[in-house]
Amino acid sequence: MKKIFLIILLAVSMSSFACDICGSGAGGSYLGLMPSFSKKFFGLRYQHNSLLHHLGPGGSINYLTTTESYHIAELWGAMNIGSRFRVTGFIPYNFIERKNQQEHINDQGLGDITVLGYYQLLTEGNNEHGWKQSLWIGAGAKLPTGKYNPDEKNIQQASQNTFQLGTGSIDFSLNVMYDLQYNNTGININAGYKLNTANQYEYKYGNKFTANTLFYQRISLGGKVMLTPNAGMLFETAVKDKKTKDIRVWETGGYSCMGTIGLEISAGRFNLGANFQKPLDQGLGEGKLKGQERAMIHFGISI
DSSP: OHHHHHHHHHHHHHHTTOOOOOSSTTSOOOOOSOOOOSSEEEEEEEEEEEEEESOOGGGOOOTTOEEEEEEEEEEEEEEEETTTEEEEEEEEEEEEEEEOSSOEEEEEEEOOOEEEEEEEEEEEEOSSSSEEEEEEEEEEEEOOOSOOOTTGGGOGGGTTOOOOSOOSSOEEEEEEEEEEEETTEEEEEEEEEEEOOOOTTSOBOOOEEEEEEEEEEOEEOSTTEEEEEEEEEEEEEEOOOEEGGGEEOTTOOEEEEEEEEEEEEEETTEEEEEEEEEEEEEEEGGGTEEEOOEEEEEEEEEO
16 A cells, blocks of 8 residues: 555656646647457547637737637557557647637647557456556657648747648657556546757747546446546646747747646447546746637457
8 A cells, every 4th residue: 555655646746847838739638538449449539619818907808819729639549569668649630720800710630649658567356356557657749740830930820830731840758657456446546747849940838747636436327337427626837938059039928827627428338438628727928928728539440
């Protein structure tokens, strides 16, 4: 039990630093509960979120206020290699929209592909009843497969430079996943630190730390059907972006804390899930930026 307590303490302390900010091409991948599988898993998921830009004092709306919406259709999957190694990948296709009193712009295209590798550092417990836990550590890279528009950062209406399909840079991440379960009740923790590099146009998105903690309950409906309602917190933070000659982009960076609620349904090899995330507290872009509610649905199959 002492070892379990130390691992929980480490994971929770990491999650308190927190995550990535926007859901555009500059954002990262939210994991949530990973479906159970023995060899391979693949699926589709859809995410939606939005941002308000150019807010006035106290977050007030004015004629410059702009809404950016991000719709992300994503092919994702994972494969176990032996009993200790796992590879996970995400291939997003983004639909982005910007709207204010002067313009209404849409764009779409392939986003930045992400590949993550994990090693199972710890696995303990009874597979049937009682306590069990697992700890995975990993690292990965995000490839510049999404289109980056270098003129966007110079447009006054989009000073946060979030209206992009990709970052134009190769970025790296360090990740940890921890799961502790007693009978059918558990806690799942995901945390990741994203180290961004400057793209060929000398723009560097701020490094981000993302973490989420979910409490869940597995409910058997008989046969192979299992419901897993879950709820928790998502906390994210990022430093400011930098442009040419390491000049900080003032209206970037910040933090966001969100409450999450979701439901996973598994039936044999098939898995269906959804979650909703609501902002509870935030301080983004020096108060000129506000994140909105987020939602995600996904479907997958284990083979």
